[in-house]
Amino acid sequence: MRRAVWIALLVWLAPLAALAHAEGAAAGSSFLTGFLHPIRGIDHVLAMFAIGLWGSQLGMPAIWVLPVAFPLVMAFGGALGIAGVPLPGTEIGIAISVVALGSVIALNVRPPVGAALGLAAFFAIFHGHAHGAELPGQAGAIAYSAGFVLATGLIHLSGIAVGLVMHLPRGPALVRIGGGVIALAGVWLLAGLITA
Amino acid sequence: MIFAHGTVAMGELYAGLLQPVLHFESLLPILALALWAAQLGTPLLWQLPLAFAGAALAAAVVALLGVAAPGAAYVQSAAMLGFGGLVAARARLPAVPALGLAIVAGLAQGHVGAFGEPAAAARPVLYVLGFALGLGLLLFHVENLAVRARAFWLQIGMRVVGSWIAAVGVLISVLALRP
Numbered sequence: 001m002r003r004a005v006w007i008a009l010l011v012w013l014a015p016l017a018a019l020a021h022a023e024g025a026a027a028g029s030s031f032l033t034g035f036l037h038p039i040r041g042i043d044h045v046l047a048m049f050a051i052g053l054w055g056s057q058l059g060m061p062a063i064w065v066l067p068v069a070f071p072l073v074m075a076f077g078g079a080l081g082i083a084g085v086p087l088p089g090t091e092i093g094i095a096i097s098v099v100a101l102g103s104v105i106a107l108n109v110r111p112p113v114g115a116a117l118g119l120a121a122f123f124a125i126f127h128g129h130a131h132g133a134e135l136p137g138q139a140g141a142i143a144y145s146a147g148f149v150l151a152t153g154l155i156h157l158s159g160i161a162v163g164l165v166m167h168l169p170r171g172p173a174l175v176r177i178g179g180g181v182i183a184l185a186g187v188w189l190l191a192g193l194i195t196a
Numbered sequence: 197m198i199f200a201h202g203t204v205a206m207g208e209l210y211a212g213l214l215q216p217v218l219h220f221e222s223l224l225p226i227l228a229l230a231l232w233a234a235q236l237g238t239p240l241l242w243q244l245p246l247a248f249a250g251a252a253l254a255a256a257v258v259a260l261l262g263v264a265a266p267g268a269a270y271v272q273s274a275a276m277l278g279f280g281g282l283v284a285a286r287a288r289l290p291a292v293p294a295l296g297l298a299i300v301a302g303l304a305q306g307h308v309g310a311f312g313e314p315a316a317a318a319r320p321v322l323y324v325l326g327f328a329l330g331l332g333l334l335l336f337h338v339e340n341l342a343v344r345a346r347a348f349w350l351q352i353g354m355r356v357v358g359s360w361i362a363a364v365g366v367l368i369s370v371l372a373l374r375p
Binding site: 064067068069071072074075076078079082083132135141142143145146149150153 | 220221224281284352355356358359360362363364365366367368369370371373374
């Protein structure tokens with residue numbers, strides 16, 4: 001019975017796959033553009049992955065508070081970008097976010113959940129601003145937004161999922177090493193931006 | 197999907213049926229409302245979707261009589277932000293404001309779903325019938341799945357989806373305000 005309900009829902013939602021067909025090419029390709037936007041930039045992927053990984057390292061309740069709050073704060077950053085509010089050093093801010101988030105994981109920094117949220121929210125503004133500034137005009141905007149929010153959330157989830165190795169004997173050490181690798185990658189990104 | 201090509205008389209019914217799932221601006225508020233109703237439990241569990249769908253049908257009929265409501269798209273963006281945020285926060289509201297919000301969102305939903313739709317103009321009765329069926333099916337399906345999702349992680353998953361919908365709502369609302 002339950003399986004039947006699932007199948008019925010999936011079959012009925014299947015036309016979503018044909019969005020491109022029904023709406024003209026615009027909606028389908030906007031969704032894809034939005035979905036690919038966060039994935040194309042390694043700086044963004046690393047930071048989002050680190051948010052999920054840090055959540056796993058901190059455990060309850062950060063493991064779910066961070067992914068619930070981050071998209072909302074990022075959207076407000078995006079709103080600033082859309083409104084054309086200038087945010088100096090967006091790219092540098094994003095690179096610094098990779099260094100900072102990787103470092104707190106590597107150093108096993110365990111602040112109260114409010115402080116962790118504050119740090120994540122601060123960086124979320126930069127990430128959102130970069131996306132918002134590149135949001136296309138009215139046409140396809142909602143499909144683009146839905147695509148990029150979904151992609152961002154899925155990167156969080158992958159960070160949380162990888163962080164589940166915390167439950168293995170050597171897991172906590174592995175997570176800290178992962179954070180160190182992310183921080184080093186961030187330093188490399190930062191160096192590239194400064195010398196460029 | 198063959199019906200969607202409009203070569204069959206069923207086309208208008210099918211166009212109405214698919215309207216809620218084919219447009220993100222229609223799908224996302226419905227999804228958020230259904231998740232919120234599932235979080236709230238009975239009696240709002242069934243009162244909210246009924247109020248929403250009832251308002252949507254009334255607004256669809258009014259829209260087909262030719263009454264324009266230019267602000268309806270903004271209300272839909274606000275509904276994504278509002279209901280998505282309520283789901284993310286797992287917030288409870290008293291019955292009267294909750295039903296009020298559902299009715300306002302439903303009115304916008306119905307108007308956007310019917311106004312200026314060529315299929316709705318061609319065979320309004322069939323289209324509205326399909327639209328009602330589509331709304332009902334989507335609300336029922338999502339709530340049915342959400343109510344069964346008792347596991348802690350699935351409850352968190354719903355809140356995450358709510359925050360994603362609210363995030364889309366923020367972006368769309370701001371974009372609509374841009375000159």
